[in-house]
Structures are given as C-alpha cells and as structure tokens.
Amino acid sequence: MRATFMYGAGDVRVDEVPDPTIVEPTDAVVRVTLACVCGSDLHPYHSMPASEEGVPMGHEFLGVVEQVGDAVTDLAPGDLVVSPFAFSDNTCPFCREGFHTACRHGGWYGAGGVGGAQAEKIRVPQASGTLVRLPADVDEKLLPSLLTLADVYLTGYHAAFMAKVSPGQTVTVIGDGAVGLSAVLAAQRMGASTIILMGRHQDRTDLGRKWGATDVVAERGEEGIAKVLELTGGEGSHAVLEAVGHMPAYEQAYRIVRPGGVVSRVGVPQYEDAPVGFGSLFGKNATLNGGPAPVRAYLEDAIAQVLAGELDPGAVFDAEVSLDDVAEGYRLMDSRERIKVLVRP
Amino acid sequence: MRATFMYGAGDVRVDEVPDPTIVEPTDAVVRVTLACVCGSDLHPYHSMPASEEGVPMGHEFLGVVEQVGDAVTDLAPGDLVVSPFAFSDNTCPFCREGFHTACRHGGWYGAGGVGGAQAEKIRVPQASGTLVRLPADVDEKLLPSLLTLADVYLTGYHAAFMAKVSPGQTVTVIGDGAVGLSAVLAAQRMGASTIILMGRHQDRTDLGRKWGATDVVAERGEEGIAKVLELTGGEGSHAVLEAVGHMPAYEQAYRIVRPGGVVSRVGVPQYEDAPVGFGSLFGKNATLNGGPAPVRAYLEDAIAQVLAGELDPGAVFDAEVSLDDVAEGYRLMDSRERIKVLVRP
Structure with missing residues (x-):
C-alpha cells in the first residue's frame, strides 16, 4: 500500500x-x-x-x-x-x-x-x-x-472544556489555526459572551467571526496584550485558550488572563520551563492546564x-x-x- | 504603641x-x-x-x-x-x-x-x-x-478548594508546616479517602494523622516520589497540595500528580520559572493552580x-x-x- x-x-x-x-x-x-x-x-x-x-x-x-x-x-x-x-x-x-x-x-x-x-x-x-x-x-x-x-475540533473543545468556559464569560483564543478556530466554536457553544480571537490571517479570522469571535486582535506581543486588556476593561479574560505552543503565546496568555482565570493550552509546548511564579500565575491565582486532548x-x-x-x-x-x-x-x-x-x- | x-x-x-x-x-x-x-x-x-x-x-x-x-x-x-x-x-x-x-x-x-x-x-x-x-x-x-x-487554615483550605478535592480521591500534601497540616484537615473534610502527608517532623505529622492523614512519607526527592507512587499503585495523586514554595517541592508535585490531576500551590513560590512542558504538566493534562488565598x-x-x-x-x-x-x-x-x-x- x-x-x-x-x-x-x-x-x-x-x-x-x-x-x-x-x-x-x-x-x-x-x-x-x-x-x-x-x-x-x-x-x-x-x-x-x-x-x-x-x-x-x-x-x-x-x-x-x-x-x-x-x-x-x-x-x-x-x-x-x-x-x-x-x-x-x-x-x-x-x-x-x-x-x-x-x-x-x-x-x-x-x-x-x-x-x-x-x-x-x-x-x-x-x-x-x-x-x-x-x-x-x-x-x-x-x-x-x-x-x-x-x-482538531475536539482539541479546540478540550481547551474550552478544561477552562470550564461558562455562559457570560470572556474568552481569548490565541492562534487562528484550525485548532484555535475550533476553540472559538466550542467557546461559543458553551455560552461565552465575548470571544477575542488573536490572529492575523484574515481568511482564518473571518471563519472565526462566523463561529462566534466577537473581536479579532491582529497585534502580537505588548501591543496585542494591551489590546486584549483594553477590550476587557483592564480586567483580562476569564479563559485564555492557547492553541499555538510557542513561548510568546504562553507569555501573552498569562499576561491577559484575569485573576482567578484559566490558561488552557492545547498547542503542544515547544518549551519546557516557563514563568509560573508570583509575577505570572501565582499572584493572581491563575490556573494553567490543558494537554493532549x-x-x-x-x-x-x-x-x-x-x-x-x-x-x-x-x-x-x-x-x-x-x-x-x-x-x-x-x-x-x-x-x-x-x-x-x-x-x- | x-x-x-x-x-x-x-x-x-x-x-x-x-x-x-x-x-x-x-x-x-x-x-x-x-x-x-x-x-x-x-x-x-x-x-x-x-x-x-x-x-x-x-x-x-x-x-x-x-x-x-x-x-x-x-x-x-x-x-x-x-x-x-x-x-x-x-x-x-x-x-x-x-x-x-x-x-x-x-x-x-x-x-x-x-x-x-x-x-x-x-x-x-x-x-x-x-x-x-x-x-x-x-x-x-x-x-x-x-x-x-x-x-493559615483557610490557606490550607484554599489549596484543597482549588484542587477540587472530592470524596474518594487521593490527596498528597507536601509540607508539614501549619499550612500543610491545615490542608490535610481541609482535604479530610472534603472527603478524600487517602491523604498522604510528606513531612519529617514527627510532632507535626502526628497532628497531621490526627487530622486525617492516612500515610506519612518522610522521604524527599526521588525516594519520596517513589514512595508516593507506590502508595498510589503507580497512578499518582488526584490532588497535590504544595505548601512549601521551594523548587524541590514543585518538582515532587508534578512527578506525583496523576494524569488529569491538580497541583495546587499555596506555598509562595521562591522561583519564577519552572517546568510546565510536555514532560512535566502538559503530557499528562495536569492542572497547576493556587495562589494567595x-x-x-x-x-x-x-x-x-x-x-x-x-x-x-x-x-x-x-x-x-x-x-x-x-x-x-x-x-x-x-x-x-x-x-x-x-x-x-
């Protein structure tokens, strides 16, 4: 064969x-x-x-x-x-x-x-x-x-499931690949009221909007972080669904997650060590989870x-x-x- | 004054x-x-x-x-x-x-x-x-x-609360200080069926036993990890409540947590970066959370x-x-x- x-x-x-x-x-x-x-x-x-x-x-x-x-x-x-x-x-x-x-x-x-x-x-x-x-x-x-x-869809779903996305929440999805778009769809089906999609390929973010993204942030790094914080009244996202796997995506994730919120990863991490101390996750009681769906x-x-x-x-x-x-x-x-x-x- | x-x-x-x-x-x-x-x-x-x-x-x-x-x-x-x-x-x-x-x-x-x-x-x-x-x-x-x-008690409680300890689960508490002992008491009140207390001061672990610890592991590092895995049939703990804050405690925590389990930290981390990649948290869908109670x-x-x-x-x-x-x-x-x-x- x-x-x-x-x-x-x-x-x-x-x-x-x-x-x-x-x-x-x-x-x-x-x-x-x-x-x-x-x-x-x-x-x-x-x-x-x-x-x-x-x-x-x-x-x-x-x-x-x-x-x-x-x-x-x-x-x-x-x-x-x-x-x-x-x-x-x-x-x-x-x-x-x-x-x-x-x-x-x-x-x-x-x-x-x-x-x-x-x-x-x-x-x-x-x-x-x-x-x-x-x-x-x-x-x-x-x-x-x-x-x-x-x-692909159930990997996006897993990100939303682990983050326990619930009605009325703000969800940010990092990554406009097929998994990120699937995470948008899953978050929409779980009742998220605001879904911010971070991505910069318009054909992809257009599908994201069709599936429930209320906002698209094309900026990355500090600019992208500032934009998401602005969109959330300075409070951050209840859930951040990270569908990339590279360190800059992780850094964006813990910067935009709200106190008590969840960073749920389904992008396979291309790193082993990452910030998890008082200044990143611990101080704001953020949860980090996710894994192979x-x-x-x-x-x-x-x-x-x-x-x-x-x-x-x-x-x-x-x-x-x-x-x-x-x-x-x-x-x-x-x-x-x-x-x-x-x-x- | x-x-x-x-x-x-x-x-x-x-x-x-x-x-x-x-x-x-x-x-x-x-x-x-x-x-x-x-x-x-x-x-x-x-x-x-x-x-x-x-x-x-x-x-x-x-x-x-x-x-x-x-x-x-x-x-x-x-x-x-x-x-x-x-x-x-x-x-x-x-x-x-x-x-x-x-x-x-x-x-x-x-x-x-x-x-x-x-x-x-x-x-x-x-x-x-x-x-x-x-x-x-x-x-x-x-x-x-x-x-x-x-x-102190509600900090121990917070560790168990964030880990969503539920009836029948196996919980390991790292640290026999007052917060660790409080975490034992909270886990017992939430219905954990096995509570392993990692600590080596007998006056403290005695109080831990009184409050619900079913096992005490005095060993640390590789020996301590092996002992906890043995006590859990090789599967690991549903919840690991980390009440120390130093890197060796974090390393023990992710090694003994079960796939799909939770490492909940209330010891203020004396580190910023730590392993969170495929080989530590991601591969087994472990959750990391906790923070100031x-x-x-x-x-x-x-x-x-x-x-x-x-x-x-x-x-x-x-x-x-x-x-x-x-x-x-x-x-x-x-x-x-x-x-x-x-x-x-």
Whole structure:
C-alpha cells in the first residue's frame, strides 16, 4: 500500500510499503477513507533532522474496518469508524476519569511500530477502546465534520472544556489555526459572551467571526496584550485558550488572563520551563492546564451533535489532496495558503 | 504603641511607634487582641538584607474595633472582628468572583503605609469589605481556631478548594508546616479517602494523622516520589497540595500528580520559572493552580463552622508569646521547635 513518511524538515514522501496486519488480538486494520494534515505535523516539517528512516505521518482518519483481532468482538469488517488521534483501551483508571491520552495501554499513531493515517490502511491497537462506529448510511457531506472529531475540533473543545468556559464569560483564543478556530466554536457553544480571537490571517479570522469571535486582535506581543486588556476593561479574560505552543503565546496568555482565570493550552509546548511564579500565575491565582486532548472522552457526544446537524466544524477544511499529493497538502498549510487540508487516499 | 519590625534576616524588634489613626474614610483602627507568626514571615527572616528602616510584621489578627472612618457604617467601636491577611473592598469584580487577594482596592498589611498585626493596634483599609464581626460573647477557647481563619487554615483550605478535592480521591500534601497540616484537615473534610502527608517532623505529622492523614512519607526527592507512587499503585495523586514554595517541592508535585490531576500551590513560590512542558504538566493534562488565598471568600462559612464546634484548627498553635517576646516566637518557629506561635499584645 501507499503511506506517507517524513524524512526530514520539508521532506514528505509517499512510499510503497507492506499492508498492515493484525499483530495483537486487540488490533484492527482499517482502510482509510479520509485523513488530513495536522498543525502539529508542521512542527517536524520545520525542524526534523534529515533521516534515512522515515517517520510514518498522520493521526486523523475515518475509515472502514477490514480485519479485526480475536479479542475485538464489538467491531466487524465493513464498519465505518472514526478514530481519536491517540489509541486507548477506554477501561483503565485514567480512561475512566476521562484522560484517555494517558491510557496505560494507549499510544500514538506513527510511533512504536504503529503506522500513520496518511496512508491507504492503518493498524489500530486497542481497537475496541479506540474506534467509534458511525452509521453505515451517514450523509457523505458530514464526513469532513466527523473527521474533525478525530483531533482538531475536539482539541479546540478540550481547551474550552478544561477552562470550564461558562455562559457570560470572556474568552481569548490565541492562534487562528484550525485548532484555535475550533476553540472559538466550542467557546461559543458553551455560552461565552465575548470571544477575542488573536490572529492575523484574515481568511482564518473571518471563519472565526462566523463561529462566534466577537473581536479579532491582529497585534502580537505588548501591543496585542494591551489590546486584549483594553477590550476587557483592564480586567483580562476569564479563559485564555492557547492553541499555538510557542513561548510568546504562553507569555501573552498569562499576561491577559484575569485573576482567578484559566490558561488552557492545547498547542503542544515547544518549551519546557516557563514563568509560573508570583509575577505570572501565582499572584493572581491563575490556573494553567490543558494537554493532549482525550478526544475519546468527548467523541460519542460530538458525533451525535454532528449527525443531528447542531455542530458543523468541517469548514476548517479548505483544500483537498489525493494521497499522492500529500506533500502539496503540507506545503499549503505551512505557507498558510490553506487552513487545513483533507487527504483522500 | 508597641509594634514589631524586621530589620534584616533574624533581626526582629519591638519598637515604640505612634498609634495608627484613620487616614481614609474607609479605614478602621483595631486594637489587636490576638496575633501570630506566619510561615511566610520566615522567608524574610532567612533572607532579608539588613536595613535601617524596619518592615512592619504580622498579617493575622483578631481584635476590637476602636475607631472607624466616616464611610464605615456597618462596624462600630467595640465590635470583635477577624481580618483576612489581605484587605479588600469585597465589591470589585474580582472580589465578586471570589478572588479577593486580587481586589482592585485591596492590599497587604505591612506595606504601602499600612502597619503590621504583630502590634497593639493596626489600621485596616477597606474595613467594611475586610473585617468580619464575631459574636461579642464568643467562647475565649475558640479564639485560636478563629484566628487560624485569618490565614493559615483557610490557606490550607484554599489549596484543597482549588484542587477540587472530592470524596474518594487521593490527596498528597507536601509540607508539614501549619499550612500543610491545615490542608490535610481541609482535604479530610472534603472527603478524600487517602491523604498522604510528606513531612519529617514527627510532632507535626502526628497532628497531621490526627487530622486525617492516612500515610506519612518522610522521604524527599526521588525516594519520596517513589514512595508516593507506590502508595498510589503507580497512578499518582488526584490532588497535590504544595505548601512549601521551594523548587524541590514543585518538582515532587508534578512527578506525583496523576494524569488529569491538580497541583495546587499555596506555598509562595521562591522561583519564577519552572517546568510546565510536555514532560512535566502538559503530557499528562495536569492542572497547576493556587495562589494567595482569598480568605475573605471563605471566612463567614468557616466562622460558622468553628462556632458550631465542627471545625477546630486551633491546634496548630503550640506556643504563645507576649508581644515583647515576639522575636522568641520567630526563633521557635524557625528552629522547628514549635509549629505556630500565638502573639498576645
């Protein structure tokens, strides 16, 4: 089959590799019908050292079950399924508490002998705990929105969920990528009355406004901070949803969060140490949280909302490529020409 | 009147100074009947550079109102009152949200022209918002417990409150000082089923056991971390209440917190930068919060509990000195000979 590998910064290739097979009795093999490129794929696209061994890419997909291991009794070949971007058993203590990305038997696609989703097929470990079935007769037009539930929308949702966004609150979203825009949509659905979107790509912030952003701040750094404080009467935001992952975004976040407010991060931090002392978080009782979204915890509810026509985050996809053209998909997102790119194998 | 000043590390003196007077119409002057020495007073006691100008000390007190400004209509001379360790107007947006230590008109005793509480009298700014009346006929034996509500007990409570300790959870408290012990008591009252107290002074951990600690871990660093992980079946604590403020305590905290758990800090951080990236907080979706306790938010409820005989945190006081002997009180706490020292002017 064909599958996508990254061999270094900017070097994305589609290779011919053997089809995946059942390795553990808890596995399934899924034929990918729709995948996409993630903002987090752009981190190695910028910085990965050149390597002879490619890294399998892609962790968001819908597909059809082709094969299941002996221990998988609740899925059958032919089932249309969506997968969270991380696999999990859905039964360990951490899964039961809603933190599936810390599952004791869980892991990540594209690592540890598990392939990536920008491919014709993929092996899914812990298939019973991971995969969620979609109706066989689902309207094709809903598939992009359903695919956002694998990662991007529910990652934005996780930011808002962890920040406990509630009606009447002021929320600032840092980052106008697909996750930031999803966080705007989630905050709007949770009843935030003011949603400030910090971003400077107009095609993106226009979608943000459509999804509920009441204000857009294009300025960064001190100017951006001053603008948000001005918009909040000098008080700051109840919630700051940080969807970038770089230190300047973190610094903006703790500067604009209100006393007692929450900085909720879903951009994977490209730093380890950061200010957390009296002058940043402690003095104003700010909360810092967030992490890899436990998409599995939110997946069934979100599927029901999409199927009911209440939730439609599929508009983050503004381009589509075939698997053979996946490198062009990376380029379009990296250059900011497109927000998020569908990959159809 | 006599009042306590610190002139440098280890240099605590009682000086004769003019009585405080009403400066703003929102002020009151209170005659202090009971004060105490705080663990946070020990930070300057260790490190304050020598100075010709002393710093007024003390921020916890009960007393009797002597005088009120024209704008103070709900308090009268003769009222017995307790004060939070920070003053606040109790009406600004941050106060209304329960974060009085960020009050827009608030501040700290012993700074900005406001005196300290280890004194015969003290001027209280924002008196109507700050002071809470006690019954005139209150049992004298309850006064130490009521004094703990000015800071120490409600600071421990704040740690547990911010961590949202709930029935059945595992809670680890780092630090066996009076605040750590108060955090144990608060966690027990919130229904934690396992309470691990990290501390190595047996007189203190004995009181911790009496207040609900189910396990005591005397080890520190890697050994202490391993012990807590062992006690929690390798899973870690739902809540870690950090009542120390030094970096090794922070490092222990994020190592022993469970995925999705909370590190709640009430020890004033003696650092600014700390690990918060994928390898510490982000990867396991841990929450970091805490800060200066908004005691005023919790004060009325806690007074009612003490008066009803349900809550009795006064046992943290295991020594008493007169105002003239306040320096001995500092020494007793600094040497760990005593947990917390009452000061009776």
